[in-house]
Amino acid sequence: MKRLFFFFFLLLLAGCASETVSTGETKEFTLTARNWEFEPSTITVNEGDTVVLHITGEDDGSGTGHGIAIPAFGVDKTFRNGESVDITFVADRKGTFPFFCQVYCGEGHGDMKGTLIVQ
Amino acid sequence: MKFKKLPCQHLPDYKIGILLALTLLTLINAYTLGSSVITQVGIAVVVAAIADGIVIKLRSKRWYAPNGAMISAMIIALLINPGDIQTTAYVVLIMVALKHIVNIKHRNIFNPAAFAVVMSSFFLPVYSSWWGATGMATFIIGLLLVLAIKRWIIALSYYVPYLVLMALKQGAAFTPGFLSGPPAFFAFFMVIEPVTTAKTQRGQLWFGLGVALLAFLFSFSPWMVGNSFFLYISLMIMNLLMRLLPNHILE
Numbered sequence: 001m002k003r004l005f006f007f008f009f010l011l012l013l014a015g016c017a018s019e020t021v022s023t024g025e026t027k028e029f030t031l032t033a034r035n036w037e038f039e040p041s042t043i044t045v046n047e048g049d050t051v052v053l054h055i056t057g058e059d060d061g062s063g064t065g066h067g068i069a070i071p072a073f074g075v076d077k078t079f080r081n082g083e084s085v086d087i088t089f090v091a092d093r094k095g096t097f098p099f100f101c102q103v104y105c106g107e108g109h110g111d112m113k114g115t116l117i118v119q
Numbered sequence: 120m121k122f123k124k125l126p127c128q129h130l131p132d133y134k135i136g137i138l139l140a141l142t143l144l145t146l147i148n149a150y151t152l153g154s155s156v157i158t159q160v161g162i163a164v165v166v167a168a169i170a171d172g173i174v175i176k177l178r179s180k181r182w183y184a185p186n187g188a189m190i191s192a193m194i195i196a197l198l199i200n201p202g203d204i205q206t207t208a209y210v211v212l213i214m215v216a217l218k219h220i221v222n223i224k225h226r227n228i229f230n231p232a233a234f235a236v237v238m239s240s241f242f243l244p245v246y247s248s249w250w251g252a253t254g255m256a257t258f259i260i261g262l263l264l265v266l267a268i269k270r271w272i273i274a275l276s277y278y279v280p281y282l283v284l285m286a287l288k289q290g291a292a293f294t295p296g297f298l299s300g301p302p303a304f305f306a307f308f309m310v311i312e313p314v315t316t317a318k319t320q321r322g323q324l325w326f327g328l329g330v331a332l333l334a335f336l337f338s339f340s341p342w343m344v345g346n347s348f349f350l351y352i353s354l355m356i357m358n359l360l361m362r363l364l365p366n367h368i369l370e
Binding site for chain 2: 036062063064065069071072076095096097098100101102103104106107108109110111113115
């Protein structure tokens with residue numbers, strides 16, 4: 001039983017110590033968030049690339065601001081009108097990952113989404 | 120004005136209609152968001168069917184299909200983080216648990232999807248993205264659905280006053296974009312839920328109007344708007360009033 005606990009403890013440590021390492025290039029994108037869209041709404045990168053997003057809010061939604069979330073890569077930022085945020089993450093797995101505004105910014109909020117394509 | 124009691128709706132047809140409409144919305148959105156959202160909705164339905172099926176089997180000798188939980192699971196999947204299968208599965212499990220814990224005489228008090236999203240928001244990274252509520256498709260499919268299943272009174276008694284009040288508040292003109300989106304999804308797929316709402320036409324009228332007024336009042340709180348709680352909480356308050364007030368008031 002003690003060995004089992006020790007094994008799981010080591011696994012936990014390994015999990016904590018692991019860090020996503022970029023194996024590709026750094027790709028930068030400038031995005032605009034406004035009622036009710038992201039411009040551009042599709043971002044394409046290669047697996048292993050470091051992705052840098054510069055996002056600017058162009059309006060304040062219905063007074064709540066906007067945000068961007070990409071749960072697959074732990075991205076979760078909010079911003080106000082005129083505010084810019086920089087987000088960096090490593091696209092460490094292939095697939096098509098939706099991104100979206102996580103702040104209810106008004107009646108068109110459902111349309112504020114896009115896709116990150118990792119090839 | 121004399122209101123009549125609505126005819127008893129044939130539940131399987133009614134639920135099949137909602138399931139088909141939600142499936143259509145999923146497929147439309149998969150075109151832009153990728154196939155991961157189909158997997159997300161599919162897994163949500165399977166998790167709900169298995170979890171609710173097990174609880175039904177354990178609690179009663181008579182087994183029945185967990186189609187109510189499956190509809191709530193689809194709504195949850197279309198509301199929260201697109202493509203986030205893990206979080207969706209957790210929220211669906213919370214929905215099933217709450218459905219069986221918080222009820223009176225085996226009848227839900229709160230709208231299961233709204234209740235689960237609100238409760239799980241406190242300890243899970245749950246965001247109401249409303250990705251299933253996109254464009255005019257939500258409005259057209261939703262309107263056809265409520266007409267087909269005869270739930271248009273409750274849907275429109277929320278939807279029309281809400282849009283009028285919000286247009287007045289924001290000084291916005293009615294545009295096709297204003298008609299679509301979360302308010303349409305909320306009206307045509309969530310407010311209409313039959314177990315937790317009124318049964319008579321008069322009751323449905325008051326219920327929808329109540330949700331619209333509460334949502335409008337709560338829309339003045341940025342905290343309640345940012346996380347969509349102003350919609351969910353309005354619905355849940357009316358759900359609770361339905362159970363607390365004497366029958367003759369909302370029925």
